[in-house]
Amino acid sequence: MDKSHPARRQLQVPALAMLDRGVDLAEQGDLDGARAAFQVVIDSNHPDASPVAALNLGLLHKQQGDPEGARAVFQLAIDSTQPEAGPAAACNLGALAKEQGDLKVRGGHSNSPSTPTTLSRLREPP
Template sequence: MMALGQEERGEAEAARAAYQLVIESGHPDYAPAAALNLGCLLEVHGELEGARAAYQAAVDFDHPEESPLAEFDLGCLLGRMGDVEGEVAAYRRVIESGHAGHGPKAAYNLGYVLREQGDHDGARAAYQISIDSGHPRWAPVAAFNLGVMLSDLDDRAGAEAAYRFAVESGHPHYAPDAGYNLGLCYERWGDVHAARAAYQAVVDSGHPKADDAREAMDDLPRL
């Protein structure tokens, strides 16, 4: 697409005009992609209302790939603009689209936003959607964040299950982090043996968190 080349060369106005021409063509594949790219371009340049309109145009094309991504980007933009209700609605629509990649990502974002709003039940349900998707990137981070939230809420069974999912996912970052947090939880719950095992797994991973896990393990009471 010519507009992409213009955008890469810093020719924003020319790229904008080219994207608009493609959008107006109504091409079933290129038009929604152009609307999405125009939204990204306008957002980068601080034209948030224009970006909002462009993302919405991409959504309205109802393209199986471009529209869910545009809806996700619209949700992020609305959050940036302080429209939490619109952000939440956009993420829900992405989830409802059933897109295998964008749905789990939107569910994670939805969980985070609802948690920030104090809606713990809604956040838990959203995080669980992402976890249940089994997505290799978003399921582990959703499980980790669910574990943090449930630990803060003193839900031992829920926190343990969420952290264990993240650990067992083998994610290079969130598995060791979840293992470390799980060790902290076991300490708080008085289960020294389980805490030691959780910390040891983090140490064995070689992750940067290993030093913290080793120190925490050394501080455990000897049984």
């Protein structure tokens, strides 16, 4: 089934909607709700939304002082083939490693001014 098939697009809607819901919840200060929403998306194994949710969940863990939790979900995004979330997670993993003095992290990159630190949404191309 190709990506444009109506049934395929219908299957993608719940993961994409839950990803947006997680971002909305985080922006409203409901971090527990946001974490739960991002975990649902990660568990869906959606090829595009799951890595973005992993990146977002990693950012929440990092912001809340949970470097081990952040590392684990950043690595999920890095291991994906999603072209935006993987590199963004690698930058954040590198920044986290640098902050903690661990510069031997596999897949990490050094912190740069372009390291994404805000939650991401995934929009389908028109």
